[in-house]
Amino acid sequence: MLPVVIVAGGVASRLRPYSEERPKSLMELEPGLTILEFILERFKRAGLSPVYLVTRREFAEAFRSKLGSSVVILTADREEFGNLYSAYVALKHVKPPFLLAMSDHVFEYEMLRRLLSHRSSKAFTVCLDRKPSRAEAQEGLKVKLAEGKVVAVGKGLESRCGIDTGLILVREGASAYVEKVISEKGPTASISDALDLAAKDGEVDCVDVTGLLWKDVDTAEDLAKARELCKRILARDYGKKHLGPPTLALVRPATLRLAALGPRHARSRVALLAAALLLALGSVMLVAPPLQPPLAFALLYAVALLGDLADLSAALARAGEGLARAVALAELVAEAGALSLIVTAMSGQTPYSQPLIALAAASSAVPAFLGRREREPGKLVWIADPLLKYVAAAAVAFAGFGAVALVYWICNNLLVAWPAGVPAAPPKPTGEAFPKLEVKVGHAERRLRAAAASGFKLTLILLALSYAQS
Structure with a gap:
């Protein structure tokens, strides 16, 4: 079975005061259905296990009390770190290949199905939305293509062909890129840094998920939109x-x-x-x-x-x-x-x-x-x-x-x-x-x-x- 690593180490500063009571991924899309549980339902449906969740030490107990033993909780050993450091922590416990997922992205099952059915030997495979909304295009991780190949990844790219949707397949060659970026830029490095480095070596490809439903939750307005989008996703999935x-x-x-x-x-x-x-x-x-x-x-x-x-x-x-x-x-x-x-x-x-x-x-x-x-x-x-x-x-x-x-x-x-x-x-x-x-x-x-x-x-x-x- 393919393991899953969920990145859940952010402090959700733009969701305060709501995030002062619980982590962002434990906020609810429907009564009794948290963002994280929504994601886990799709991983379970796809037969993915085990599931590892990397978070902050102060959030660990909240996740354990909510999820029990269904998810392996890993904690980062420092206060300030980027999302790549979460993947770095996970690599000490799980070997590639595995699925890397953001804990604040909701998506329809078809997106996951397409990614898992993709056959490749590249270090990373990302899901690419070629027609994101204006807000997602501004906030999202941009991907640049040349002749159908991923050549650059980063939030600051001016020329882009789409944005990443928060689901990434990590294979054996990825470990070297993660470790190299952490050694050069430190714990605050982001996943985009490793992807960009790998893209320059031709070690990143993509799966086109344009037209599928997904949402990155960063603000209260995003959460409200995700709750509405949840209805459409449930209608498509079930x-x-x-x-x-x-x-x-x-x-x-x-x-x-x-x-x-x-x-x-x-x-x-x-x-x-x-x-x-x-x-x-x-x-x-x-x-x-x-x-x-x-x-x-x-x-x-x-x-x-x-x-x-x-x-x-x-x-x-x-x-x-x-x-x-x-x-x-x-x-x-x-x-x-x-x-x-x-x-x-x-x-x-x-x-x-x-x-x-x-x-x-x-x-x-x-x-x-x-x-x-x-x-x-x-x-x-x-x-x-x-x-x-x-x-x-x-x-x-x-x-x-x-x-x-x-x-x-x-x-x-x-x-x-x-x-x-x-x-x-x-x-x-x-x-x-x-x-x-x-x-x-x-x-x-x-x-x-x-x-x-x-x-x-x-x-x-x-x-x-x-x-x-x-």
Whole structure:
């Protein structure tokens, strides 16, 4: 197994007075979920162990009381030191290769997966974000490339190609660079010094993680942003993996707002309510007569909306298997209802209609129960996007090509099954996250939240009235 070394020796001066009570990495993203625990969840999921944490002597007891024996706590033997010295301390206890991680960076699991799957013999491999935010670009560790190779690393670089995201693979050749920089610059040297020295020798390469979610927490504003980003990361890590541009553009903005409207402990109830509405809508569609295309497409959009809201709320609540299975069951009924609506839209029956309908109904269980999987889906799995499937299949059926619609439905569902697997959900949040930040919500954002909630209610009412009139 690959060991992990976590650097946690900073004093978090820009997070005072909050950091006077506990170390920065023990501040919470969700109630009961610290930054460090969020990181450790991803290391555990990747099968990495043992985990070493290098910190200050005054912080050691806080980490031990929180983490117990799950992490090996190492302490630096001096008061003033840089983050490279933490790696230097760790090298006395663990030999490369190992993963070096910053304790104040939150990231999605896919970033870690890409880094671990990268094959290289270089001393260091960094994760490179080529399109960071303006704030991250100013604060982050900049990386310069020439002809695709890392040639310089440093915070003061003017010409850059991206920034490091806080995850670094350290291999055997790295020890010499760490020791050389410490001997020349002393304990206050930084990791960027060793990376820059190695880059000049061509001993640093990178993995492109542009577009993946991550955040470096240095200030109270950063922590507030990380808490919001945490919702999106949880949705990506524990929600469905086969969503494509249609759902992400036309459904997810509304469902993400709705799922985050109430307090965190209410998200399970939101998931149950959305699942109940989805179950009811699916049941109605199973017995509905043939509908006109506008109403049919409106109902299919409602199925996609409610399905994503139930799935997203369960992911944000970090719910257990019980709620996940309840949501999956509601989605299965809704899938059957959507298929029934499409079948009734078929203009005529062919000799193969009945077998195709049976296969389409059976395949509907695949996205409902295998849509949330451990491994990252293939490049073409976005084709199985629920909203795209519903609209495309209905459009083809209304056009008179019923058999084509059924074959498309079957192939679309089966695409979700590669690969398969359901990740274990982390503990459910309780109470309020520490610290409680005084972050003001703007007038425009309050209006948008209220409009999102009202718009969702209005959509359900209009759908109910339209169906009643039909």
